[in-house]
Amino acid sequence: MFKNLTGKTVFIIAVLLVFCYGIVGIPHGGLKQSIANRINLGLDLRGGIHLVLGVHVAEAIGSATDRDVARIEAALQAAGVTGATVGKTDAAHPETISVTGVPVAKTSDVRSLLQGTDYQIYDVSSANGGFTLTMKHSAITDLETRTLDTSIETIRERIDKLGVSEPVIQKYGLGENEILVELPGVDDPARVEDIIQSTAKLEIHEVVGGPYENDQAGLTANSGVIPPDSVLMHGTGSAGAPDQVFLLKRASEVEGTDFRDAQPSQDVNGRPNITFTLTTEAGDRFYKYTSAHSRTSDKPGSMAIVLDNKVREVAGINSAIRDRGEIEGGFTKDQANDLSLMLRTGALPATISYLETRTVGPSLGAASIRQGVEAAVAGMLAVMVFMLIYYKGAGINADLALALNLLILLGFMGFSHATLTLPGIAGVILTIGMGVDSNVLIFERIREELRAGKTAAAAVKEGFAHAWTTIVDTHVTTIVSAAILFLFGTGPVKGFAVTLTFGLLANLFTAVFVSRLIFDAHLQGKGRTAELSI
Structure with missing residues (x-):
């Protein structure tokens, strides 16, 4: 169990250096500025504007039928049908087109034309020598969906060209045909609103x-x-x-x-x-x-x-x-x-x-950052003190793994240029608890093995082996929940899901791999008489 400790140590140090680079990159402008360049702040921390937009999809339907009216007129003229009138008589139903005044001798020809492949999205009915084309429900639904998707992509491209960093532009699940837009750090909200609207x-x-x-x-x-x-x-x-x-x-x-x-x-x-x-x-x-x-x-x-x-x-x-x-x-x-x-x-x-x-001022964001950091530091210190008191020397192992967990989490966010939100800070705090939970599972299993009379080395080996399955189960189920939040949540909720997922992945590495290495290094060369302070 003590083989390749040097190689594992070198690997862990290399991983930590990589994630340190992820946090600060190539330092310039001071440490604080370097970190700010790698980790973006969300709307609730940086300030900016929050908008919910309603898309008038009926206009797209009206525009589509207006163009088809012109197409039908041209097609009738090309077919030699004179005297027919094509238009939309009911403003409340933009999906309907009427064709009236069709000569009796041309009725069959007009019906064939309207039922052709060019107008398959319409249901065609006839009455009193005329025809009514009504856009099919499936076509209306498809057009509404495409209108909403196109609006989102168009707004996103406009905002991107204005240089707004990490905007949130997506469908708003709380309403029909609505778009959520969140723009952190907007300097001129009035101009952005004009361009969006x-x-x-x-x-x-x-x-x-x-x-x-x-x-x-x-x-x-x-x-x-x-x-x-x-x-x-x-x-x-x-x-x-x-x-x-x-x-x-x-x-x-x-x-x-x-x-x-x-x-x-x-x-x-x-x-x-x-x-x-x-x-x-x-x-x-x-x-x-x-x-x-x-x-x-x-x-x-x-x-x-x-x-x-x-x-x-x-x-x-x-x-x-x-x-x-x-x-x-x-x-x-x-x-x-x-x-x-x-x-x-x-x-x-x-x-x-x-x-x-809604507009969020940067002063509110600064207060949120300060209070969030204070909460995270207070929670981390309380957990570290508890682990030292309850698990004695092994608590140092847990505290070191916890510190490395946070470092790797921030490195993850720096590499992915993730946006840190206030719920994201809550995700960091929750990660601290999840990290300690993994250590508690491992340490309690080791204690059970020691009480069963096994040597320290054997107890460590069996403790990690038995706790591994439980740790993986808890982390996988939580990551699945975070994935659902990311897929269906809005911006701040996504921030929580991202930091929680990164934190759980980091915790799997530190709680299992790093903690095991520390135990192995402590017990190396001490034989069967070695003891653990746990």
Whole structure:
């Protein structure tokens, strides 16, 4: 049992040096700063902002059906069906599309077209010479899920590009279609909130009429009825212009998801603007639209650049545009930077709203750190004193293993750049108790073997052998519980699960391997007359 003690000692020292490096890395700026560079502080310790966001998934459904309305209109026109009207007549049910006015002779052709592979996500029914397409429940559920997932990924990419360290951005399990966002150490929460909340939903719509002074003027100009394929929208139309109302085609020609890249730039007068690049498919579609409505075409027209459901610019189409263009709207430099960032990272598929906002100040975080550290130190000292009193000389073994356990735990966190939260400090304190529990199991087994008349060396061997199974069982079950907390918990709960898991893994190494080595080194060369202070 005493073989290879030198090799084991060297291995343990090497492990400790590795984890010491994990804690401080290559020291620079002082020990405290070196540790802070390796171990991040969570929202509750560093301060920052806590948000719960609600995603309006119904907008994504409405946008999808708006695009399908335009597709169906084009398909009917290509099939030679004239006189049919395609639209959405019920605003409360954006998942429904109606096709009316279908000529009797074309009913069969239209039914075949609507039941084709292009519209498999809809249930098709017919009545009174028309058809109703209703998006299937499975398709709605899938679209809602994708909308929420896309929103999370888009927000995460925006926050990452702003340089916020260790943000928490995930589904919020306490509500439907909600997102939890936690941003530690935010210097400018107002700007971050604006970037998160803005959908950057840039769209280009065909201008049908306007501008009008107000909504009533727009209704009057259209005989009091807005066509189902059109929508009234407010905006300035140009930099410095007053608020006006424009009649736009409901379905956009280009929208945010069609943008491949966007960068801040300057126009010919040195004013900030944004240059953009479209995807190949969107570029072909945009070229077709602008060719048909340029000043030299048979149907010249204007297009409205719409940002977040407000008309920012109305421009004539001088010539066909394919996949590159510029956005001008009287932007400041910061606005151009932020908008190009949002377009590069992708448009949110739906608007979001704030359901909960909480700000944690750094002074509260400092108090939490101080109190947490005080609790951990007090608990550790109390445990160490108890082990020395109750287990005598063997208590030194337990205390040394406990100190190494904490060192390895912090090294784990440093290597993984884990975020330390207030519940994480509680996990550290719990790890102290779990570490002592393992030593108690081992020491009590050794005591039983000594009372049975075995030598110290044999008692140590049997004590570790018999306690090993119990220690592994308790640690594995606790790690499984921690894994469940990590998978389904929010940020602070995850912090608790991470530190607890790291601590348990470290405890398996120190309580079993390091403690055993210390006993073996103490008993080496003393023969059968060796005694243990335990």
